[in-house]
Amino acid sequence: MADKDYTYSDVSSHNTKKDLLVVIHDKVYNASSFVDEHPGGEEVLLDVGGQDATEAFEDVGHSDEAREILAGLLVGKLKREDGDPAPSSSAQPTATQTKGPDAAGLGIGIYAIILVGGALAFAAYKHLQAKSESSVKL
Numbered sequence: 001m002a003d004k005d006y007t008y009s010d011v012s013s014h015n016t017k018k019d020l021l022v023v024i025h026d027k028v029y030n031a032s033s034f035v036d037e038h039p040g041g042e043e044v045l046l047d048v049g050g051q052d053a054t055e056a057f058e059d060v061g062h063s064d065e066a067r068e069i070l071a072g073l074l075v076g077k078l079k080r081e082d083g084d085p086a087p088s089s090s091a092q093p094t095a096t097q098t099k100g101p102d103a104a105g106l107g108i109g110i111y112a113i114i115l116v117g118g119a120l121a122f123a124a125y126k127h128l129q130a131k132s133e134s135s136v137k138l
């Protein structure tokens with residue numbers, strides 16, 4: 001039973017509490033027996049019922065114990081076909097990569113503003129100082 005091949009549409013029809021399949025890393029798990037015991041609540045599992053739950057599962061940072069439980073729920077593997085949604089976890093790295101340069105650009109901008117602002121403030125201070133010195137002499 002654990003080496004059955006499922007298509008994405010096979011899995012998608014099993015999305016109820018009594019009949020709950022989830023896909024994690026292209027493997028298919030039957031979470032029906034575990035849904036009531038899930039420490040994270042049944043709601044989150046039902047939300048991903050019949051779908052690819054890889055990202056949701058990995059985002060939580062589940063423990064090794066959770067992964068052992070998961071291994072016990074294995075019923076088969078996912079056979080991807082043309083037109084199926086892409087594995088959800090593969091979209092993540094690109095999203096974080098594009099974030100990097102943006103954040104760095106903003107950081108440099110802020111430094112530039114502080115530097116120019118500081119230089120202007122210093123010039124104004126010097127100017128006022130020179131002015132008050134010359135008025136004392138008069």
Ligand code: HEM
Pocket residue numbers: 022029031034038039040041044045048053056057060061062063064065066067069070073
């Ligand atoms: C069949 C798949 C899953 C299994 C076997 C599983 C198992 C577990 C286990 C054993 C824990 C306790 C903490 C730990 O050992 O890491 C846990 C916690 C948690 N799980 Fe899952 N989980 C599954 C899927 C999911 C999914 C898809 C989500 C979606 C967001 C999720 C969300 C959470 C959350 C939020 C907690 C933390 C609960 C807390 O600490 O209050 N889990 N899960």
